[in-house]
Amino acid sequence: MRILHIALTDGGGAGIGLMNQHRALLQLGVDSRVLVAIKQGKDATVTEMHPNQNVWGSNNLVVLFQKIARRLGLTLNQYDRTHRRIYNIKKKIAIPFSSPITQYDVSHHTLVEWADVINLHFVSGFVDIPSFFKNVKKPIVWTMRDENPGLGGFHYAETKQVHYKEFADLEDEFLDIKRKAIGSCTKLSIVSLSEIMRHFCDGVDFLANRPNTIIYNAISPDDYTMFQRNEARCELGINPDDIVLSFVCCLLSEKRKRFVEVLEALDILGDKRLKLLCVGKCDVEITNPNVITLGSISDRRRMSLVYSASDAFVSPSAQESFGKTVVEALYCGTPVVSTPVGIAAEIIDEGNGALCGGTPYEIAQAIKRVLGNKYNQTEIRQLATEKFAPENVAKQYIALYNETLKN
Template sequence: MKIVHICTSLKGGAGTAAFRIHEAMLAEGIDSNFLCCDEINNGKKVSKIEEVVNQYARNLISRIFQKIKRIFLEYFNQRTIFLKQYNNAQGFLECEYSSTPYSNFDVLNNLLVKSADIIHLHWIAGLLDYPSFFQNVKKPIVWTFHDMNPFQGIFHYKQDEQRNRFNFGKIDLLSYKIKAKSIKSCNTTIKIVCPSKWLYKTAKNAKVLNRLEVATIPYTIDFHVFQKISRKLVRNKFNIPETETVFLFACQSVGVFRKGFDLLIDALKTVIENNITVIVIGEESIFDISNLKVRFTGTITDNHLLSEYYSVADAFIIPSREDNLPNVVLESVSCGTPIIGLPVGGIQEHILEGVTGILAKDISSIALAKAITKFLRIKETFDPKKIRNYALNNFGNLKVINSYLNIYHSLIQSQIIKDRI
């Protein structure tokens, strides 16, 4: 059985999560390939897809004389109008990220896709051309959602959609309709996988997906890489006293509003405790951190170094306003480090009060400050072994990959039966 994972990039949370699934499959002897837009040669069956003019658009002139002339011409005109409106909106959108259902990549013409038994989609913004892909794909599809974009319009999270509804609601709705029409035109089987129960429930209620099956499978992580390292050793390495309470925050870009670093700063300013150091991993941004001890490390890609930072911390704080299942949650508990977080998405699903961390009562700096204060009061009661055991029981490679294999096999059997009819 040949699997091809398709993801726009290896970078970012979605790319990291998708690649870890691919790596885990390779470790289990599965014939898995990874297709993305990045130029990389890591020896782990990753290939770069080349951008070409989509063959269905390229051959438009010859196709207008075929039976599908009217339908295809409508598609082309819609594409032109939409992209013009979208390009005009750039620079005015108030959002973390936006994307369109169109692309110049011809995914189906790639040799790895042609030879695969299962196409496993991940975060495909800017890579997948919805109309041509879903209308022409013949192979079974597994689609792991990493955010809400597959069943929304141009935005990737609900708050961005709501923030832009007044000015850009029409183009957002048009994008949604294009996606809905494209997915509805698909003649093969699509199985949706959500890494969190929150995203599962949200996807189940999405009209664009109303005929598709949805399952929940969490992300996976390499426990040999992410593990507890001697606290004394890493404290000495980073020159941090044993008496200091260390909180860790990590994000690709610290200034992203959705990730809530501003909530963390506001919360810490109200916490009555002098011996607190905050270590921040990610691209630095401008915040008022006066009277706080904050260390910015910049971006870290070395997983062993990340494990050292998780191990040096008393707790990992994740103040996201919206999130699916961030990789940092898995990384932290794998290293035996408790989490302090807000009641958001998949984060809240893995914070067992007093066992794996502390969950704030609501999404605010005040509630976060109370959660931090509670942690400071009971921090000695957290057991790193119990926290890591939670990770071992929930995010192990074998458990996650077997869940995917069950889906793959069921899709292939369904396809065989379908082909016989």
């Protein structure tokens, strides 16, 4: 069985999940390969592809001229026209919004011809949806790593509710392109990372009524170490007698993550011993002296120290397609306070944390409940490992691939 994974990149959160799945498949004897537009790692089984359609040329000078021409409004093909329109709106509203029209026709790539099953992952900005679904007749498994496959250009339904007015024409046009292209595919199976994602797919006309299997994201427990709490605090320079919470996101200003609400929850709790460790780019003004900003962290050992040093990890996001940081915290034996989004709704209970609403008061009350309980850190890690370890995830994918081929 030959499996080809297609994704924008082998890096980032979605890329890490993909690569964990891919390597576990290889270890289980499956012939697995990866095709990306942006290769960040050095894995020899990952192939990088360059643009091959709607381009004026591959010379660096020509590519630069094409970019400048688009900015000036000189559009000679559909790709240029759609991206010019997106650019004009994004100058005012900087949110993720992707066109289904790209410069990459992957349908005739040699790896596509080689594969028995094609597993799509996060492909926004890479796979040209019309050409791919028109030309590829092999079984396709699409792992939904965000909601963009079921939307026009938006990546989350919540963002669409807020900004639809500004993107209305493009959103409707892109959604119609996807409806025609994806709707014509008779060999498409869906993988949802959570029950919430499967529910979303059931509400999309061209994704509903297709085989839809819940398989959790593959996250390696070996990447995260459960340190003793005092040991972790000592290494991070934190008082062992403090009450420590942690919060992680790329940008602290990202409203979806509700950092402001967490700060207000701290004020409601009013305990001067309460410290908040924040991981991510600090692009907001913080006046609370009990908030400790650590900046962006890519080193997994240091992230493990942050999680392990915490009495609780707080993740009150408004929306998540999965929620990788929740699993990372559980791997470190740390209980989690989370809104019921992404995977949290299915795995957080009284044995490893608490679910909460998104208001500061609700977040504060959930933090208070968790801090008042005692938890078995080893058991928290063990239960998370059973659900998310790459080998266990890969076995579920193998069963799905076999079923897809059989059908």
